[in-house]
Amino acid sequence: MPPNPSPNPTLHSFAPIEAPDAKVLVLGSMPGVASLTAGRYYAHPQNRFWPIMGSLVGAAPELDYPRRLDILRAAGVALWDVFAECEREGSLDSAIRDDTAVVNDFAGFLARHRQVRTVLFNGAKAEHAFRRFVLEPLARPDLILRRLPSTSPANASQRNETKWSAWREALREAGIAVLD
Template identity: 50%
Template sequence: MLCIGLSPSIDKDCRALILGSMPGVKSLEEQQYYAHPQNRFWPMMADLLGEALPSRYEEKLAMLLDHHIALWDSIGQCEREGSLDSAIREERGNDFTALLQAYPAIRAIFFNGGKSSQAFRRHNKALLQRPDIAFYAMPSTSPANARWRLPMLEETWRKALTEAGILCYTESKK
């Protein structure tokens, strides 16, 4: 089945970019990043940002943008049956050269899972040489990554987001 990814959620103030690989079936159906109810991305990010978890998708995107975090995917189009990254075939990467030209404040890119990192690195070798951007390979928040429990994910993501200067505090506003 042909899968076409979602548009980026980004604005001119974003300093960080979180990249998935390709949205799963549920996310593509809903046209929403991380729409699967068992994906830990949104609860994790709300906790790390010290925010209450918004119920509406638009509010979730706004929460990230308020903290200067953009979302997109390493893969713009692929063939895949189901939602597993291991089923991705005939991938085409997104145009990060154009994105980074349009949004020059991006200083850190976080790969949500191994496939995201692998695809980005395959299609963007020149960008990896940029000294002004830090790259972070992160454990996936997908329910398929069951060996990483939420507290472990949060600790790892918190360290990287803090190192990149995205998190200034870790207190919860819940």
């Protein structure tokens, strides 16, 4: 008798937002339902990613999406997710089924972007998954890995000012020019 199929469809992430001279790679785990539906990173209206990027590098949420991506690229910030695909019910990272997860090709990405020295994790799940599934095979001891407060609306326990301050400090330390 064949096993019961999973009730959850396989979700697929987006291509990376990248520039040849990127210095920083920001990683989420897997886009949420709102982002997958819209076909855009951080599309949920309550996610703080674009407001934070707006205040720090000028990629404000009121700009159209392609313009925000251009500004991120010009600032030296690449954007991607740890997982290329996975099963998950809903949008919560805690619902990602690790046994169904396939990670993105970080060896290839980092080979194309040798100047990326800092990986910033947008939340705990992205960091945990990267360390568990990606880090050892990469053999890149020069990478600076830093978990930041998740910009997700599910992370409501931290104040927006706390999130903004942590992101500002991390981008500055990585050599990204931030707005004052």
